[in-house]
Amino acid sequence: MKRRQFLQTGAAAAVAAPAVAAPAIAQSAPEIKWRLTSSFPKSLDVLFGTAQTICRYIAEATDNRFQIQPFAAGELVPGTQALDAVTSNAVSVECAHTPLSHYVGKDPALAFGSGIPFGLNGRHHRAWWTFAGGAEIVNTSLKKLNAIGLAAGLTGAQMGAWVRKEIATVDDLKGLKFRISGMGAPILERVGAVPHHLPTSDIVAALEQGLIDAAEHLCPHDDEKLGLQRAAKYNYFPSWWESAGMMHFVVNLEKWNALPKSYKAIVGRACDAANAWMIGRYDVLNPPALRRLVAAGSQLRPFPQPVLEACHKAAGEHHAEIAAKNAHFRKALDSLNAFRAEQQPWWQVADQAFDSATMRIR
Amino acid sequence: MKRRQFLQTGAAAAVAAPAVAAPAIAQSAPEIKWRLTSSFPKSLDVLFGTAQTICRYIAEATDNRFQIQPFAAGELVPGTQALDAVTSNAVSVECAHTPLSHYVGKDPALAFGSGIPFGLNGRHHRAWWTFAGGAEIVNTSLKKLNAIGLAAGLTGAQMGAWVRKEIATVDDLKGLKFRISGMGAPILERVGAVPHHLPTSDIVAALEQGLIDAAEHLCPHDDEKLGLQRAAKYNYFPSWWESAGMMHFVVNLEKWNALPKSYKAIVGRACDAANAWMIGRYDVLNPPALRRLVAAGSQLRPFPQPVLEACHKAAGEHHAEIAAKNAHFRKALDSLNAFRAEQQPWWQVADQAFDSATMRIR
Numbered sequence: 001m002k003r004r005q006f007l008q009t010g011a012a013a014a015v016a017a018p019a020v021a022a023p024a025i026a027q028s029a030p031e032i033k034w035r036l037t038s039s040f041p042k043s044l045d046v047l048f049g050t051a052q053t054i055c056r057y058i059a060e061a062t063d064n065r066f067q068i069q070p071f072a073a074g075e076l077v078p079g080t081q082a083l084d085a086v087t088s089n090a091v092s093v094e095c096a097h098t099p100l101s102h103y104v105g106k107d108p109a110l111a112f113g114s115g116i117p118f119g120l121n122g123r124h125h126r127a128w129w130t131f132a133g134g135a136e137i138v139n140t141s142l143k144k145l146n147a148i149g150l151a152a153g154l155t156g157a158q159m160g161a162w163v164r165k166e167i168a169t170v171d172d173l174k175g176l177k178f179r180i181s182g183m184g185a186p187i188l189e190r191v192g193a194v195p196h197h198l199p200t201s202d203i204v205a206a207l208e209q210g211l212i213d214a215a216e217h218l219c220p221h222d223d224e225k226l227g228l229q230r231a232a233k234y235n236y237f238p239s240w241w242e243s244a245g246m247m248h249f250v251v252n253l254e255k256w257n258a259l260p261k262s263y264k265a266i267v268g269r270a271c272d273a274a275n276a277w278m279i280g281r282y283d284v285l286n287p288p289a290l291r292r293l294v295a296a297g298s299q300l301r302p303f304p305q306p307v308l309e310a311c312h313k314a315a316g317e318h319h320a321e322i323a324a325k326n327a328h329f330r331k332a333l334d335s336l337n338a339f340r341a342e343q344q345p346w347w348q349v350a351d352q353a354f355d356s357a358t359m360r361i362r
Numbered sequence: 363m364k365r366r367q368f369l370q371t372g373a374a375a376a377v378a379a380p381a382v383a384a385p386a387i388a389q390s391a392p393e394i395k396w397r398l399t400s401s402f403p404k405s406l407d408v409l410f411g412t413a414q415t416i417c418r419y420i421a422e423a424t425d426n427r428f429q430i431q432p433f434a435a436g437e438l439v440p441g442t443q444a445l446d447a448v449t450s451n452a453v454s455v456e457c458a459h460t461p462l463s464h465y466v467g468k469d470p471a472l473a474f475g476s477g478i479p480f481g482l483n484g485r486h487h488r489a490w491w492t493f494a495g496g497a498e499i500v501n502t503s504l505k506k507l508n509a510i511g512l513a514a515g516l517t518g519a520q521m522g523a524w525v526r527k528e529i530a531t532v533d534d535l536k537g538l539k540f541r542i543s544g545m546g547a548p549i550l551e552r553v554g555a556v557p558h559h560l561p562t563s564d565i566v567a568a569l570e571q572g573l574i575d576a577a578e579h580l581c582p583h584d585d586e587k588l589g590l591q592r593a594a595k596y597n598y599f600p601s602w603w604e605s606a607g608m609m610h611f612v613v614n615l616e617k618w619n620a621l622p623k624s625y626k627a628i629v630g631r632a633c634d635a636a637n638a639w640m641i642g643r644y645d646v647l648n649p650p651a652l653r654r655l656v657a658a659g660s661q662l663r664p665f666p667q668p669v670l671e672a673c674h675k676a677a678g679e680h681h682a683e684i685a686a687k688n689a690h691f692r693k694a695l696d697s698l699n700a701f702r703a704e705q706q707p708w709w710q711v712a713d714q715a716f717d718s719a720t721m722r723i724r
Contacts, residue, residue, distance in 0.1 A: 028425045029391070060627035061423060063390045118720055121713055123485065123518075126638060127645035156485075157712040220708070238715035265422035266628070273634035276488060283489035287708040300711060305722065312723050344721060346582070346649040349662060350519040351483055352721075353600035355714055358480055359706065360667065361674050 028260050034068040037086070039079035039098040041200075042072045044222055046285065047247070050153040050278040051097035054249060057270035066263055068095065086252050087146045095251045097152060100138065101182040101242065107141040108322050111183045112332045113149060115244030117315040120340055122156040122279060124347075125244030128339045137332045146253045152271035153278035155245030159223060160303065162232035163214040164207065167303065170310045179203055179215035184241025190314035200226065207231035216241070219282055220289035229298045236301050240311060247278070390622050396430040399448070401441035401460040403562075404434045406584055408647065409609070412515040412640045413459035416611060419632035428625055430457065448614050449508045456617045459514060462500065462610050463544040469503040470684050473545045474694045475511060477606030479677040482702055484518040484641060486709075487606030490701045499694045508615045514633040515640035517607030521585060522665065524594035525576040526569065529665065532672045541565055541577035546603025552676035562588065569593035578603070581644055582651035591660045598663050602673060609640070 036055060040047035048070070055068040071093075073079030082096035083103050100113030112134065115125050128134040129151050142149050161180075167173065174192035178185075185195035196212050206212045208231045215232070216239065217223050229235075249271045256264070294300060303311075323330035398417060402409035410432070417430040433455075435441030444458035445465050462475030474496065477487050490496040491513050504511050523542075529535065536554035540547075547557035558574050568574045570593045577594070578601065579585050591597075611633045618626070656662060665673075685692035 057627065057631055061624055061631060063622075063624045118723070121717055123641065124645065127642040130638065130642045131646040157716040159712070219712075237711045238713075238719055240716065240719065243716055243720075260425075262423055262425045265419065266631075269419055269423060269628075269631040269635045272638055273631045276492065276634050276637060279485065280489040280492045283486060283705065284493040286712070287704045290708045290711065291704075294707075302715065303719075305719075308719050309723060340720075342649045342653075343645065345656075346652045347717070348721065349599045349652065350521070350581075350601075350648070352714075352717055353664065354519040354602065354605055355483055355709070357600055357602065357665075357667075357670050358605075358702075359710065359714075361480070361671060 028262055029062065029065050030260065032066045032259075032263070034066075034094040034255070035076070035092060036068050036070045036095045036097060037076045037082045037091075037093045038070055038072055039082045039096070039102060040073055041079070043225065044218070046221065046278060046281045047153075047218075048072055049281065050247065050274050053277050054097065054152060054270045054274045057273055058266055061266045061270070062263070066266070070097070083145065083147065083250055086250050089252075094255045095249060097247060097249055099182075099245075100142075100149065100248050100250075104183060106145060107328075108326060109141045109329045109332045110138065112336060113138045113151075113248055114182070114246050115242050116319065116333075116336065117183050117187050117241045117243075118312050119243045119336060120343070122154040122244045122246070123351075124340065124343050125246055126151065126154065126275060128336060129246070132339050133335050137328070137335060140328065142250065143253065147250050148253055148256050149248040149250045150268060150271040151246055152249035152274045153247035154275050155219060155242075155247075155282055156279050157243060158219050158239040158245055159217070160236040160239045161214045161216045162207070162223065162228045163234045163236055164210075164232045165213065166234055166301065167236065167307060169304065170307055173307065173310075176214055177212040179206065179212050180241065182242060184216065187241065187311060187315045187318050190318060191310050204228060204231045219286050220293055221282065221285040224289045224293055229293050229296060233297070234299050234301050235293070236303050238303070240303070240308065240315075249274070390624055391424065391427050392622065394428045394621075394625070396428075396456040396617070397438070397454060398430050398432045398457045398459060399438045399444045399453075399455045400432055400434055401444045401458070401464060402435055403441070405587065406580070408583065408640060408643045409515075409580075410434055411643065412609065412636050415639050416459065416514060416632045416636045419635055420628055423628045423632070424625070428628070432459070445507065445509065445612055448612050451614075457611060457613045459609060459611055461544075461608075462504075462511065462612075463604065466545060468507060469690075470688060471503045471691045471694045472500065474698060475500045475610055476544070476608050477604050478681065478695075478698065479545050479549055479603045479605075480674050481605045481698060482705070484516040484606045484608070485713075486702065486705050487608055488513065488516065488637060490698060491608070494701050495697050499690075499697060502690065504612065505615065509612050510615055510618050511610040511612045512630060512633040513608055514611035514636045515609035516637050517581060517604075517609075517644055518641050519605060520581050520601040520607055521579070522598040522601045523576045523578045524569070524585065524590045525596045525598055526572075526594045527575065528596055528663065529598065529669060531666065532669055535669065535672075538576055539574040541568065541574050542603065544604060546578065549603065549673060549676045549680050552680060553672050566590060566593045581648045582655055583644065583647040586651045586655055591655050591658060595659070596661050596663050597655070598665050600665070602665070602670065602677075611636070 038048050038051040042048050051070040055070050058066050077085040080102050082098040085091045085093040086096045100110040103110045176193040178193045179196050179198045181197050203215045204227050323333050400410050400413040404410050413432040417432050439447040442464050444460040447453045447455040448458045462472040465472045538555040540555045541558050541560045543559050565577045566589050685695050
């Protein structure tokens with residue numbers, strides 16, 4: 001079909017349509033350009049890539065009428081201030097991709113967006129978020145800050161800590177200078193460790209110079225690229241301090257409310273899809289990275305059971321202390337604990353039984 | 363704003379827009395009405411609900427311009443013929459929601475859509491599908507049938523079988539009349555059981571009348587509603603024959619190719635989101651159902667390890683036999699086996715370690 005002929009056909013079709021159709025569509029599919037600030041640098045390719053993927057999904061679903069440009073941490077604001085940028089209107093940033101655990105200083109209940117120490121695994125956290133009140137609880141906190149959050153990515157269980165000396169007993173935690181932030185830090189402090197807040201870029205040097213003894217980071221794929229294996233020999237698991245690793249797409253509330261209904265739906269599905277994208281990418285990239293780390297000499301170590309139990313006890317005390325002063329945090333904690341208690345028997349019979357059985361056979 | 367005033371504003375906006383804008387949008391967002399046939403009856407509310415949810419997501423994202431009406435199994439065609447309906451043009455059905463394991467008679471590689479015996483768990487199956495070649499392998503099979511499939515829902519590990527007498531040894535499988543279909547049937551046959559293909563509606567009566575001794579179905583939520591607990595005392599786990607339980611949104615290839623790009627993206631994200639919707643619904647509904655079943659007297663039993671090992675050996679032989687005659691099946695099997703071998707060490711360090719640790723503590 002020649003171009004002229006095509007245009008004529010198109011025009012004829014437009015004429016044949018009811019008179020109100022064209023403005024109705026223009027109204028429901030306006031051209032919108034937003035900016036997104038990510039809490040992650042481009043070097044964390046799966047994490048920053050999740051924000052890029054969400055933006056791409058939204059553009060594809062709207063024929064590029066709704067375009068969001070993703071910026072890496074530091075390009076517009078520092079990674080730990082992504083939520084502030086969205087809520088403050090100081091920078092022209094309508095949305096962010098960020099872990100809500102960054103903002104527990106504003107409201108401790110925001111921790112329940114990411115996942116709390118000894119909380120739910122990734123799959124259960126997602127189910128709790130969507131169908132058991134999690135989204136409502138966390139969005140009650142975000143609404144007060146003038147934002148709304150959509151679940152948008154999961155790491156699943158992360159690698160634990162890179163440590164220079166073996167941790168054999170609870171006593172070995174005493175005085176241990178530990179790079180950790182978020183909800184894990186005050187709990188490690190309760191069992192005697194000394195939490196240090198360090199930017200990612202400083203971790204390796206700080207370990208090498210003995211300024212810290214241990215550091216948590218992310219997963220084998222990211223840890224290997226950062227070079228943590230060169231600075232510490234022992235890699236402990238599991239990461240009990242951030243079990244689900246859920247990320248959020250956070251939007252300024254007025255900007256969100258002004259979106260047409262169909263765009264809200266498109267953003268919602270893009271974020272839903274981002275969960276599978278991110279955990280799938282990590283599932284593909286982490287196993288070969290772990291294999292290379294072990295082949296190069298990294299020593300995998302499980303946290304000894306008494307260490308886990310001491311940390312678990314400290315976590316319970318820490319959470320109870322916050323809950324005693326903060327009714328909303330208590331509501332979140334009770335909801336999550338009840339959900340976990342309900343999940344465990346079925347998990348043991350279903351997926352965990354399947355995984356254990358196939359593991360035993362091989 | 364009064365209606366007249368609103369219409370005038372709308373008309374003014376349309377006039378102000380570039381002359382080509384309206385037909386361009388109409389072209390890229392045409393009004394389309396499709397019909398979907400599900401492989402499940404409405405009584406399987408999560409499974410049929412997933413198809414309803416996909417249709418709703420697509421309508422919401424397109425302001426109802428792309429509408430798909432979901433029909434339950436039997437309304438247009440029987441549940442096991444959903445793919446045939448989509449590919450044949452005999453019925454006016456553009457798409458289906460169905461487990462591809464129904465169609466292994468057409469092409470055994472279609473089993474890799476759903477998950478094969480002793481295959482991958484739900485999360486790993488999803489990662490394999492999206493990022494490790496699974497989608498390409500299965501869609502090579504579907505393309506020959508004039509269809510394309512998108513992953514659209516996961517059950518995760520299902521409950522195993524409902525059995526009238528305890529299974530203590532491999533010998534107890536000999537002659538056991540077992541209601542099972544899909545890839546599990548020929549494997550149970552290899553270890554001495556007698557597979558029976560029975561429609562869901564006949565299972566309870568067949569167990570009660572002793573026509574069968576054992577039956578696989580789905581998950582506690584569905585099993586309880588069907589009443590299996592009244593017909594068999596023992597509930598065995600895990601279900602090793604369909605580890606992931608992935609469902610697909612299958613579309614007639616010509617109908618798919620004719621969709622505008624943005625609609626393909628919208629369908630893609632609706633299906634991605636359906637995965638989380640379905641497994642989340644099951645995660646919320648299965649645990650309380652399991653609790654009620656046990657409280658009412660159902661006896662949970664793990665398959666004894668020697669039974670699992672005999673079935674695993676039979677599965678390996680069965681798969682090798684098909685692979686020897688079918689290069690495409692071999693390619694799929696090699697790909698999936700390699701992926702599982704790669705996943706296991708990281709899984710043991712990450713999510714499985716976290717789950718085991720929290721389980722031990724409680």
